[in-house]
Amino acid sequence: EGVGPQEYTLVKMKVLELRGILAALEGAFNAVGQGDVFLMAATLRPETMYGQTNAWVRPSDPKNPDSEVGKYAAFRAKNGEIFVLTARAARNMCFQDLTPENGVAEKLLDLAGEDLLGLPLRSPRATHERIYVLPLLTIKMDKGTGVVTSVPSDSPDDYAALQDLVKKPKLRELYSITDEMVLPYQVIPIIDIPGLGDLAAVKLCTDLKVQSQNDTEKLAKAKAECYRRGFDSGVMLVGTYAGKPVKEAKDLEKADLIRAGDAVPYAE
Numbered sequence: 137e138g139v140g141p142q143e144y145t146l147v148k149m150k151v152l153e154l155r156g157i158l159a160a161l162e163g164a165f166n167a168v169g170q171g172d173v174f175l176m177a178a179t180l181r182p183e184t185m186y187g188q189t190n191a192w193v194r195p196s197d198p199k200n201p202d203s204e205v206g207k208y209a210a211f212r213a214k215n216g217e218i219f220v221l222t223a224r225a226a227r228n229m230c231f232q233d234l235t236p237e238n239g240v241a242e243k244l245l246d247l248a249g250e251d252l253l254g255l256p257l258r259s260p261r262a263t264h265e266r267i268y269v270l271p272l273l274t275i276k277m278d279k280g281t282g283v284v285t286s287v288p289s290d291s292p293d294d295y296a297a298l299q300d301l302v303k304k305p306k307l308r309e310l311y312s313i314t315d316e317m318v319l320p321y322q323v324i325p326i327i328d329i330p331g332l333g334d335l336a337a338v339k340l341c342t343d344l345k346v347q348s349q350n351d352t353e354k355l356a357k358a359k360a361e362c363y364r365r366g367f368d369s370g371v372m373l374v375g376t377y378a379g380k381p382v383k384e385a386k387d388l389e390k391a392d393l394i395r396a397g398d399a400v401p402y403a404e
């Protein structure tokens with residue numbers, strides 16, 4: 137973990153169907169005449185959004201119902217939109233108030249990770265029209281927003297967790313995840329890294345024989361290697377900055393997403 141502040145991009149993933157407990161939000165936004173509902177995914181790699189295959193949230197822990205694990209909430213943002221994230225992240229946003237319209241105004245609804253699992257989303261830059269919210273058990277509730285977007289081509293954590301769901305029908309069943317939410321979503325090549333190829337996370341997980349999302353030590357190694365080499369020598373294969381080094385594309389993509397209203401900056 138670094139010591140300086142971490143500069144995240146919060147990507148606004150639009151909820152396409154308000155079902156279950158989320159249906160209560162329908163009234164909330166009709167009342168103000170605007171306001172889509174967004175899951176806010178914290179990323180350090182805004183240039184990788186072309187490779188999204190799904191989103192991640194953490195289910196709550198039945199053995200520890202009083203812990204923060206798997207607890208989220210929906211907040212009305214100052215611009216009338218509704219943001220889903222952890223209460224902790226919402227509080228941080230209030231203090232930062234980087235631009236007034238990004239500020240969070242009021243809590244509308246408490247949510248558990250399970251309420252979000254299986255929801256269809258439309259996420260900026262994703263080539264799929266809809267991607268689904270799937271369970272990631274290693275999410276830290278005290279970092280970012282507790283919502284993560286999944287780019288298995290370039291994130292070993294994402295690849296390992298997606299493989300768990302692909303390979304284990306029982307795991308899908310446990311969280312009411314259907315085959316259609318997982319199996320059609322192939323890893324998408326978006327960055328070429330000399331010596332690692334165009335699916336760096338897949339190669340590193342395979343070479344290091346990562347067994348699952350809980351293979352902490354190997355994943356830490358794969359992550360460090362992927363991140364360093366991706367940033368130092370990776371080249372974009374797709375998107376607005378195809379042909380440019382990752383190093384340059386990162387800030388350009390972040391600025392574009394923010395300017396278009398598809399993301400907000402966030403630091404902690």
Ligand code: A2H
Nearest residue numbers: 178179180181184275276279280282284285286287290291
């Ligand atoms: B990154 P750092 Cl392609 N718990 O985004 C666990 N992981 C979290 C998280 C949380 N609460 N919040 C964010 N993250 C993930 C893309 C990506 C990321 C790629 C490659 C590497 C990578 C797509 N997932 O991160 O500990 C998010 O995943 C490798 C470090 O604050 C976020 O960026 O440094 C990153 O971890 C933030 O991790």
